[in-house]
Amino acid sequence: MIREATPDDVPALLALERALFGADAWSEALIASALTSDHEHVWVSDDLTAYVVTMVAGDLADLLRIGVAPAHRRRGLAGELFAMATGHARSAGAVRMLLEVSEANEAALGLYAAEGFSRIDERPGYYGDGSDALVLSRALG
Ligand SMILES: CC(C)(COP(=O)(O)OP(=O)(O)OC[C@H]1O[C@@H](n2cnc3c(N)ncnc32)[C@H](O)[C@@H]1OP(=O)(O)O)[C@@H](O)C(=O)NCCC(=O)NCCS
Secondary structure: OEEEOOHHHHHHHHHHHHHHHHHHOOOHHHHHHHHHOOOEEEEEEOOOOEEEEEEEEOOEEEEEEEEEOHHHOOOOHHHHHHHHHHHHHHHOOOOEEEEEEEOOOHHHHHHHHHOOOEEEEEEOOOOOOOOOEEEEEEEOO
């Protein structure tokens, strides 16, 4: 089951961030701030093995983070998180969702293609490993 994250989830979210994103992990303060922001929204699986963070501003939603612990992948968890995040963004008035992803992140590219995103722009050499960022977009209609 997917539910909204609470401040009690910060330690688990921090552990997931560090395990999945290493040096690029969000800090404890950044995670705590997402939980209290008026625009950011955080959902977790009830076993705290997966999470998603979005930001909604006016008619635009931004997918900021999505992650699933390695042992729990390919079971549809990211798809469930997407359904929650897009449903919420739509009801908050967003008509489009944007995100950035490394061209080298095959799993995320597979997920975003399966979720109907298409490429609208790129940022050459954006990431620390030299890979390009692809900007993807999807209508929420
Ligand atoms: C990307 C990620 C969130 C996918 O999570 P997941 O729970 O395994 O995804 P799902 O099981 O919901 O997969 C849904 C669909 O996405 C696609 N997909 C997922 N993982 C994939 C992979 N490794 N390669 C290709 N396509 C993939 C498939 O179409 C999949 O459907 P299928 O399993 O029926 O083929 C996960 O691999 C992850 O946490 N990666 C590290 C963190 C990260 O890079 N996040 C994104 C950048 S912020």
